[in-house]
Amino acid sequence: MLNPGFLYLFAAIPIFFFKEGARRLFSIFLSILVLISVFTLSEGMVITLPFLDFELILLEVDNISRLVGVIFAFAALVNNLYSLKLAPRSYYLLAYLYIGSSISILFVGDLFSFYIFWEMMTISSYFLIFNRNKEFTAKTSYYYFIMHLVGGVSLLWGIFMQYSGSGSIILENIEFGIPFFILGVGIKAAFIGLHTWLPQNYINVPFYITLLLSIYTTKVGVYGIYKFLGGISYLSYFGAFSALIAAFFALRTTNVRKIFSYHLISQIGYMIIGITSTNYLGSQGGIFHLFNGVLYKSILFMTIGIVIYSTKKEDLVELGGLAKQLPFTAFCCIIGAFGIMGLPFFNGYLSKVVIKSALESHLLVWVLYITGIATSLSLIKVIYFCFFGDREVEMEKTPTLYMKGAMFLFVFPIIVIGLWPRAIELIYGLELGVDYYSLAYIWEGLQPTLWALLIFKLAHDIIEPKDYEEKSLDFYSLFGRVFNNAGRLLTATHNGNLSRYFLWIFSTLILLWINLLL
Structure with a gap:
């Protein structure tokens, strides 16, 4: 048995080269296959892979991951049907990476694997949004990427703190680095105050991409809250x-x-x-x-x-x-x-x-x-x-x-x-x-x-x-x-005048001296 999301990941590149008719048929077939695969998972199934000094858990099934996996796989089938005559060839490559990462993340059991799929979602969704032919969309997609990059870095820092404090990369309610986990999942879950990336991007992409993004990004953020922060x-x-x-x-x-x-x-x-x-x-x-x-x-x-x-x-x-x-x-x-x-x-x-x-x-x-x-x-x-x-x-x-x-x-x-x-x-x-x-x-x-x-x-x-x-x-x-x-103002002060630099150094020394006296 394989993590069901991997089926989408493995198919992402091959489907790009299919002819249109074959691509449509294969898209529906794969969606049904993944849905069946999720349904056949049994609670307690585990697949591990040794990696360096760690043991990665690439498949771990419980009743919650299975339930969310069912709706994610079903939504992928419906989304593929809805966009069947609308989406260009490039869409399938990016959408499969995005959907595959979203489903895969539900069934991993370690922080390293979780983070890899978390970032794969960010990268693939960015390219789904990005459109170099539309200046405004190019700007909003960059905004999207920066926001999720901040969230990703914050999540990674939280993972480092959790590993340093507990010595484990097992995916469970965390004890260390809680503020970083909150910021990381809060951005993807679009907490108010961290939500600004969502409306401006969802209204400026093709409507079938809006549908796809609405299914997974924020829901994976919520799932992250469940795994990391439940009970806070x-x-x-x-x-x-x-x-x-x-x-x-x-x-x-x-x-x-x-x-x-x-x-x-x-x-x-x-x-x-x-x-x-x-x-x-x-x-x-x-x-x-x-x-x-x-x-x-x-x-x-x-x-x-x-x-x-x-x-x-x-x-x-x-x-x-x-x-x-x-x-x-x-x-x-x-x-x-x-x-x-x-x-x-x-x-x-x-x-x-x-x-x-x-x-x-x-x-x-x-x-x-x-x-x-x-x-x-x-x-x-x-x-x-x-x-x-x-x-x-x-x-x-x-x-x-x-x-x-x-x-x-x-x-x-x-x-x-x-x-x-x-x-x-x-x-x-x-x-x-x-x-x-x-x-x-x-x-x-x-x-x-x-x-x-x-x-x-x-x-x-x-x-x-x-x-x-x-x-x-x-x-x-x-x-x-x-x-x-503020940056332009500070830049303007650097005009190459040597006496001005000496004045700054002298002023700083005086302030340090006053601070020592106090």
Whole structure:
């Protein structure tokens, strides 16, 4: 048995040389093979490889890695189907490296292997984003790379500290270098404050690449939190802050992909709250929400992808009335929205119930309640003004059958899991023991959406999308400008004047002398 992600890695270079028809067939075949491979893994399977003075664990299976592996492999199959007639040859090489690294990282058991695949994800995703023909995209991709480089270096430094302190490279909850691990995984998981790389890149790449990135990058960050930082309870408040602020950021923008990008960050906040809680139920609920999040966030990005493909538009100011022309896409968007809103009988409701039932802090409960209202209001805005508004939008293309089929493959489990919670527990191999459909939980799940509907009705004219100049909230750019200006100022002082250099040396000596006297 082999780490399933290796199958994508081994196929990355050969598929580049396949002819178009063979490449499409092989892509679907490989996706199914990897999915089957993950399903056939048994808990407790281990494969090791001696390397220098270490023993690398290239395959280690537990119920959590298997569950996340199932949704990652299934998402890869659906993504490959969705982009079958859209992606160029180079995409397959980079996407396979990216997907293979993302799946491989789930099943390794040592810090060295984890870091290698972590960085392979960064490099391959950078080249997926980079486009030298578009100056702005070239800049945003460079920004992406620098942010993830900082995260990678921080993670590496944390690994060094963990190894120095414990003498082991086994992948487990860490004891040393915790701040470096937090920064490293926080960037990839897009904590608010470390998230700025995500929205600007996700809206400036082809829509099928946005879909691919939305599935893996932040989810691997969440998985890293689970492996390294689970049980560090104060991180729950970081998660709550991310969930709330990102949901309100989504309300202030009209670009649909940016709206969904902020909701991606917001839902990551829910996962962090669950995973870093101090009880077993919360941590399992966080992973459950990761599983569900891949489904409903992917379907939302797929629907806006079809809108972009069909109309060349993605801003609510320019959209409207598309339910008549794209009825199945509208239906899928509504199902995805119900999932992320946490409405009863849809998958997101189940994992949110598990997370909330595990919380002991009333503050966290209220933060998630307000976040739920903001999330519902934002999704209602998208559905109404994109698919049911008065504006007529001209269709340039009709979505391919592959795109529609891919959407169905995600919509189906959203509904099935919502109606039959036992399905996910059978895959999970765990009994969570939650009465999902008690009247109290159902009423609690309905409230945020009911409040959002009331607010939308009363404040319709305020919420209606309007043309405006969106101000950047990226404080890193401001810091960069300050740093550059300071550098230019210091450079200007180095004019070759010898007397000025002597003055600096003399002044420094005086300051040192005063310091010694004090």
